[in-house]
Amino acid sequence: MCKLASRAYKEEDTIVQVGNVLIGGDEPVFIAGPCSIESAEQVGQIAQAVKGHAHILRGGAFKPRSSPYSFQGLAEEGLILLQRAGQEAGLPTVSEVVSPEDVELVAQYVDMLQIGARNMQNYALLKKVGRCGKPVLLKRGIAATIEEWLMSAEYIMSEGNPNVVLCERGIRTFEPLTRNTLDISAVPVVHHLSHLPVLVDPSHAAGKWDLVEPLALAAMAAGADGLMVEVHNHPDEALSDGPQSLLPKRYCQLVEKAREIRALAKRRKTNV
């Protein structure tokens, strides 16, 4: 089992700072933005639309796609656009890094590095982000056990980086009606085993925008430390993940409801 990531090693909850945002504290944290950064206008408009409700702006510049013929992201150009949109909206940023060779490049532009589900056991990459100063958002692999996920956090932490935030995004099962099966139990199980914060990404779990809200609210009720949600100003024209993206207006309504549910869930803890 894990050491540095375990609750046995460190009893109090870890709080990870990203820009001026604290993840893991009393307040839930909301990360929003497009799956892929497509243009200055696109990411800028989305950032402006969510800035009152989201705390951190997300956007993919290096996209891991199942097909080599799918849109692979704008690379460094995308990172520049994300950084600018974040600065104009007053939001810190997070973006995925897919190769050890790109860690320094991505770290120049963003406030938090994301490790995607496909790379959860890309140990060379984990070690590299472990030696980088930036906080890390570590998604669960599609067929990773919770123990393996925590061991991947351990890879990052054992290289000297304690600022790891976990993100549950659904696992692969036999059920075809959802893209993945959100393992909502992972939230309380991780909180029991580890001191690290755990977020939920309902967008990838659902695969359809109309399932995002119930899953997001469920995550808040289960005690998640925040949400990462895909938001797009024109989902029908998105270059990736359009069907599971929310419009900004709907997203902002979701955040308000999520806050209320989360406050109730937090109150629960102090009562019992």
Add this chain to the structure above:
Amino acid sequence: MCKLASRAYKEEDTIVQVGNVLIGGDEPVFIAGPCSIESAEQVGQIAQAVKGHAHILRGGAFKPRSSPYSFQGLAEEGLILLQRAGQEAGLPTVSEVVSPEDVELVAQYVDMLQIGARNMQNYALLKKVGRCGKPVLLKRGIAATIEEWLMSAEYIMSEGNPNVVLCERGIRTFEPLTRNTLDISAVPVVHHLSHLPVLVDPSHAAGKWDLVEPLALAAMAAGADGLMVEVHNHPDEALSDGPQSLLPKRYCQLVEKAREIRALAKRRKTNV
């Protein structure tokens, strides 16, 4: 795909009446009780302890156990004890039936018949309860797709019984830290495809009592029409499922919090 169970066939939500309790309406319904009925004292005490918070009393008299050498339930004697405890507490009752040959017997004593996960595709049993006048609680099989689950409801309905309530209780995945993986997405997916009410059983999904509350609250946030929770006055001495059973006091606290979360989730629907 299903016909009678589909939202396309009947647009408005079905409300199923069990005794004087309505499942599927504005108010969430809470079903509680022991996994197995063990004695008059046991089921009576639990019924009295939960009666202010639960609407329906559950208890198993015919227990489907993986091993033939495990406690198999008190059979008819258990049903008599359950009926008496329900009457004294003013609660209608639900109990599992595992064989077509027992349907009439069980139906004499209880207000609702439960079909367990292992029997979700026991079509002879489904047809028999479809020809019985009692409402049916149909649990999802451990590896059943949502479509197969709805087709099993269709078996019951096509025999003339429209009073079917679905119950999600976790599916089997590779994750060993929970007994089953609660498929929380099934709640909104079923509500989209079908007019039937859907409950959640967090006890079997979790397998551990301390996971029951977060999963129960998540179910409420996702819009479930109610909860079925295992409650025992002496979990350490329970003849089955002790580790996942709540003490009555904790259960009652859970119900109060669940109601608040559910009210928020319901309010959401009218706002958007």
Add this chain to the structure above:
Amino acid sequence: MCKLASRAYKEEDTIVQVGNVLIGGDEPVFIAGPCSIESAEQVGQIAQAVKGHAHILRGGAFKPRSSPYSFQGLAEEGLILLQRAGQEAGLPTVSEVVSPEDVELVAQYVDMLQIGARNMQNYALLKKVGRCGKPVLLKRGIAATIEEWLMSAEYIMSEGNPNVVLCERGIRTFEPLTRNTLDISAVPVVHHLSHLPVLVDPSHAAGKWDLVEPLALAAMAAGADGLMVEVHNHPDEALSDGPQSLLPKRYCQLVEKAREIRALAKRRKTNV
């Protein structure tokens, strides 16, 4: 864990006799026939076509179908046709029983009772066939662990019936290109844990006729005690499972190849 079914309880291999056929001995046993019995002509022609290569004739009269609107089988009429076709071809017969109420009826007509995957944990049915004198073919549930499968055999054996033959038919996974995932490892694992014979049904695992042969040969190489294969004289017109049914001629070629592979695999055991 299981008792009566375990290798620890009984070291030597169990040999189950069905008519004059021995399952579990040196020679592999081949069961063949249509998914559903459709007419006297259909089952009779198939029986005649396979009789030189198959040892036991299969055919479904009570069909467990996901939809109540699918063909449900000819019931007793089908059993009469199966019995007659078997007698004319000189083959003992096996057919599925799906309800405790039908056990005596089915047992009147066939030499072996089949418990299907959906009913592997239908304990009332298992107990009933355990009290019936006929040998039982017990299919693995689609998400049953090997241990649970052996415990279901234990249910039958603990009622006094030692003549249980196991049948692996594929489990449910995330892979969509096959109907189920044949768990070939189950063959040697069961042989290690239990003294009961284990067959393989490549037809249900594959879902497509052109995968049946490689899976059947793999089963022989892994040491399976026999094969159950769906054969139809007009697959395109079959009322169920046509796409995975072999034509009789192809089936007979398969059996010959399977015998050779099996002989090599058996020789292995004595050499090491």
Add this chain to the structure above:
Amino acid sequence: MCKLASRAYKEEDTIVQVGNVLIGGDEPVFIAGPCSIESAEQVGQIAQAVKGHAHILRGGAFKPRSSPYSFQGLAEEGLILLQRAGQEAGLPTVSEVVSPEDVELVAQYVDMLQIGARNMQNYALLKKVGRCGKPVLLKRGIAATIEEWLMSAEYIMSEGNPNVVLCERGIRTFEPLTRNTLDISAVPVVHHLSHLPVLVDPSHAAGKWDLVEPLALAAMAAGADGLMVEVHNHPDEALSDGPQSLLPKRYCQLVEKAREIRALAKRRKTNV
């Protein structure tokens, strides 16, 4: 779906040359060696012991381990030892590469680059080996669909490297008695969809040495183009995967039996 990897794009079977060994032709290819290269003596002894039966020597120098505290391999030193052992035994070599940064280094020492299951969707790595001249052994991810696996081959091929060999090594399911569930159906399914050769690794699928032989023979019967098996001269002292490693003597017996089964399976193809 894939293009360059598809049977529709190229009808005839692809034959991949590794040193003087041809993978994908009439003769099955056997790859053997230790999980981890531990010392000159260890890998040298194993190479000498298997050289009459294996065609290619395997050994891990960069080991992807779930825990950062487990043995991580000897890195370049291990590659030097593997190369020497291969040269002395007259065997070409294969070893895993886990990071784009290491591709050139590993390619200096070995004849074939292995992409492990955890890195099947490490697209930066796939692209890098796609631009390297060496043939690639691409293992299936533990929860990858066959279509995703072929798309990963497509990543390599679309960068200009047509020399890809696929390797099935088991997928993750709910069954705890085996380390993974060998998806034997993947062999004929891949042969149907693609022109690329497909090997089977029974060692990782089984997790126990006594299951390796039946799974290996099953793979041959299903038409696999070869086997990759872990062999160790002292399994009890192995630094990784000892329990699933065969002793050299047993391995050589396995190869002889595998050849016979494979010859039968190949004969089948020409007959029908």
